[in-house]
Amino acid sequence: MPPKPAAEETEEKPHYLGHRQRLRDRLLQNGAGSLQDYELLELLLCLAIPRIDVKPIAKDLIRRFGSFAGVMAAEPDQLMEVSGIKESTAAAIKIVQGAALLMQRQDVLQKPVLSSWKSVLDYCHSVMAHDQNEQFRLLFLDGKNALIADEVQSRGTVNHAPVYIREVVKRTLTLGAVSIIMAHNHPTGDPTPSRDDIDMTRAVQRALAEVGVNVHDHIIIGRKGHASLRSLGYLDAVKAR
Structure with missing residues (x-):
């Protein structure tokens, strides 16, 4: 009898994996400006929650807090009120916010403020x-x-x-x-x-x-x-x- 196909060849890959790759390609080729707010947030979330479709969670977060910036500024306990957001994911969001603020603060530090x-x-x-x-x-x-x-x-x-x-x-x-x-x-x-x-x-x-x-x-x-x-x-x- 012919050998059975390997498990990975018979299992269908989750539909969201191809979607994520397309988002990554757009990000790398055209920059973050080529993505919608929820798409950029989706890419961030998939790093913290890799094994599920995070698009609905990203949209829920944007709906709850009004914008990408609003999500970044939300308190961790507020973020964790959204279904699917655990402590580690809230921490990942706050890391991104902290990194963005640090970059801006260092830009201010490098020059005379009034100029x-x-x-x-x-x-x-x-x-x-x-x-x-x-x-x-x-x-x-x-x-x-x-x-x-x-x-x-x-x-x-x-x-x-x-x-x-x-x-x-x-x-x-x-x-x-x-x-x-x-x-x-x-x-x-x-x-x-x-x-x-x-x-x-x-x-x-x-x-x-x-x-x-x-x-x-x-x-x-x-x-x-x-x-x-x-x-x-x-x-x-x-x-x-």
């Missing part, structure tokens, strides 16, 4: 725009406008993050910063400054001026844009002594 303003805005947008709660962030600069440190000073609720002026002044002096840029996000998506935003900015500016530190700007980040309080004319004409 690479678009990079600063892109970085702030990446780290803050999709946060579901407000965060208040400070970028500390030296005398050549190079970034000394980038720190989140406080996290709050969906519409408020506390700002402690004494702590801002203390941290600025500790780091030896000559100037700072303030930034916070509006989870509602609208970057229009509130009256409280304007008053707080001026209060911080006056306090820092007393110790010889300038406030270059206060940037408010929304999901689809930003507002600069300096460009809007809300920063007082106060110079550091």
Whole structure:
């Protein structure tokens, strides 16, 4: 009798394997821009979950969090609420987010901040725009406008993050910063400054001026844009002594 075909020759390969290969080919030949959000996410997921069709999971994630960026910014426990996402997969997603933010941060570090303003805005947008709660962030600069440190000073609720002026002044002096840029996000998506935003900015500016530190700007980040309080004319004409 003729020999039986090997098992691998008789088993039909899962349909999604050919689909994945086509996505890989497009990615390598034409770059990530040639893929839809869910397709790029699908390629990431298949590295963490190789033995199942992850296309439905990718679409569920995009539907839940609104976009690829929204998925990357989601908290691990939120990601694991989606069927099919375990701890290891959530970790893989956060690794990709961390790598992207590190690349942007290093780009900001390599140049004087005020001469690479678009990079600063892109970085702030990446780290803050999709946060579901407000965060208040400070970028500390030296005398050549190079970034000394980038720190989140406080996290709050969906519409408020506390700002402690004494702590801002203390941290600025500790780091030896000559100037700072303030930034916070509006989870509602609208970057229009509130009256409280304007008053707080001026209060911080006056306090820092007393110790010889300038406030270059206060940037408010929304999901689809930003507002600069300096460009809007809300920063007082106060110079550091």
